[in-house]
Amino acid sequence: MKPTIAVLGGTGQEGSGLALRWAHAGYPVVIGSRDPARAAAKAAEIDGRLGRASVTGGDNRFAAERGDIVVLTVPYAAHRATLEGVKDALSGKLLVDVTVPLVPPQVARVQLPPEGSAAVAAQRLLGPAVKVVSAFQNVSSHLLEDAAAAVDCDVLVCGDDKDARGIVVELAKAAGLRGIHAGALANSAAAEALTSVLIFINRRYGLKTSGIRITGLPED
């Protein structure tokens, strides 16, 4: 039986795209949002698109309690408050942090937090009872909208626990993406910083969906 995946901030573009793909792959999914009505509506929308009943929705706490794996896709401004609000519900679980520390208005400029990365800040806030792994920061939400479309972007998976990283590499695969072991949680700084670079490249070259590939790996 597949683990239940909770997606906090799952009504946003990145979160709902991931939720759609995991539901498509057969995982039970719980959408979380500050607004439980919006979460329920998004869950119904995904179920309607897929023609099945595998997605539920509620507030972020509702979702965090029900998820075996909890994925965080809120804007950076809500990162700390969201984690503080669900901290005790995450104990013993795996948190997949998708947060990118963008600081408006200069979102195309790398501005990493004092902890080095949002993911390291999350791990410090949550303590050792939660295994934090970071991933998916570089995947344009536009590329996730079609549940089965191929995505020309790799997922750098960073975390201090190798087995937890492996689970997230599998989750990337389930979402139709190539996940790559990218080292310690501190290495999340690279993935988080890259998102500002990709935003810059999108503007500079008139694109919407630039991404990254790691080269030199053998074909899967």
Add this chain to the structure above:
Amino acid sequence: MKPTIAVLGGTGQEGSGLALRWAHAGYPVVIGSRDPARAAAKAAEIDGRLGRASVTGGDNRFAAERGDIVVLTVPYAAHRATLEGVKDALSGKLLVDVTVPLVPPQVARVQLPPEGSAAVAAQRLLGPAVKVVSAFQNVSSHLLEDAAAAVDCDVLVCGDDKDARGIVVELAKAAGLRGIHAGALANSAAAEALTSVLIFINRRYGLKTSGIRITGLPED
């Protein structure tokens, strides 16, 4: 007439690979090293391989004085001291910083400096009389050894001066690489951090030459 390119630390693997490729492309090149005899030997070696006389060598100061464009490829431990030793020779010039802030023994772990990146630290040290652009941090030196071989890796080019960035994008092209405008000098944090990720990936997957590609760009 092409500008003269000085490569400080040009007896190292990354520096000598770039020097070889720029000499191959017809640029006058000056190799700099702490040891002028080693620099002269490397210059002679490259001239011998290419069958022409376009590379000279001397100490880092000799090279910095003669270069129209100065490329810095020293190990991070020598970054500050090298810059301090050639600072006045760089005035009015473009410095291309290739330095990656690796902190042994944990070189596969991102450990960015307090300034956010080595390139920003260089700019602060040199002041506004020098235009610092960062590039080439992610290109495995193994891929540069053959002057004309195709390289499956992009070059993220970061700098606060758009025209200076454009010059470095052209230098990448001259070296057989695709250079991409990647934003402000602060964005060098992404490229510098990525190198530790690539070192991790090389170890984890048994590779020597992993690299990155930006996806979604139109073909050149």
